[in-house]
Amino acid sequence: MSKVPLLRYEGVPSTSSSIPWDHICTDSDDDEIKDVPEKITIHVFGMKCMKCVNKIKAALGEKKGVNDVQVNLEEKTVTISYIPTQIAPGDLREALDDMGYDLPDEVTLNVGGMTCQTCVDKIERHIPTVVEGVVKIKVNLENGTAFVVFKAPATPEQLVEAIDDMGFDPSLRRPPDQCRLNIEDPVSIKNVQLDSCTLHIKGMSSPACAAAVEKHILTLEGVESVILHLLAAKAEICFDPKLTQPARISYAIADLGFPSEIMD
Known part of the structure; x- marks a missing residue:
């Protein structure tokens, strides 16, 4: 039974899977990109006036790693320039949610x-x-x-x-909380029950990094599928609990250079 990569680069152009493994997010790359800002655009509902604009700019602008915040009331978007090694996109979304705005x-x-x-x-x-x-x-x-x-x-x-x-x-796309084996696959005749977990992964600054993490996770024994959310900095993983556990997967990702923690 083949493993199923299910990547979702939210709003970020995908990269070719043919990128050489040893050319993706190596230690030397970290030195080059650690201070290079990235941009994300988040749709935000509930913004009504310039008071909202100033509130969002002030709240996000004071966070470490945020370089610039642009708010478009007409398009209902917030565009943020940030340093990915200092703050995760998921933290930015959480901050907007905590302010009472509605994120689609x-x-x-x-x-x-x-x-x-x-x-x-x-x-x-x-x-x-x-x-x-x-x-x-x-x-x-x-x-x-x-x-x-x-x-x-x-x-x-x-x-x-x-x-x-x-x-x-x-x-x-199949979510990990609905892990199923293909009943037409002879391997599936065995009574195998799959489980799922969600990991928060730090340090993924580009689709290339995400591709490296996804590729590495799929090499781990017991892992069946991955849905990777780049902007939310998390991976939803479907696995065979008889062969591996979330902690083991988390340690393997950390060994790759991306610290991670179990979210559920």
Whole structure:
């Protein structure tokens, strides 16, 4: 039974899996990128006026590792320039949430049946008109995916149904808390019960780092699948508890140079 990599680089362009392992996030790379800022844009609801803008700028601006904060009231976004080795994107989202603002959910769907840019444009134009709550949708023809930012009352299931009604073949990516073995796989005939865990991983500053971490996790005995959230700085891992445990996985990631801790 093959292991299943399920990466989700939230809002960040993906990198090729052909990048040489020894050229990704090595110690020498750390010296070069440790002070290089990254930018993320977070959709934020509940901002109404310049008082909100100033409040967000002041609260985020005083955090160590944050270089600049730009707030766009019209587009309902907050763009933050930060040093990834000093503060994690997940901490920035948490800070906004603690301030009482509403952060929408995100999901990545697999979409089969797309053959050209016309298909991409059709989905991106149509879905916000039929599913209430869709804030943004970005379709990637090459990867066969749709990244959707949404809020209530929209649900991932509604998004799948709407894209299916258009004649495409969408599906939700399998979350670790629904770990299942393929019943058509002969190996699955064995009574194997999979478990899942979520790890908070520090130091991932780019898609290349995330790819390195994902590749390393999948080499570990007992690991079956990974969903890696770069901006949230976490990995959701499906594993066989008879072969490994969350603590062992966490130690292995730390040995790679990315400190991690078990979140659940």
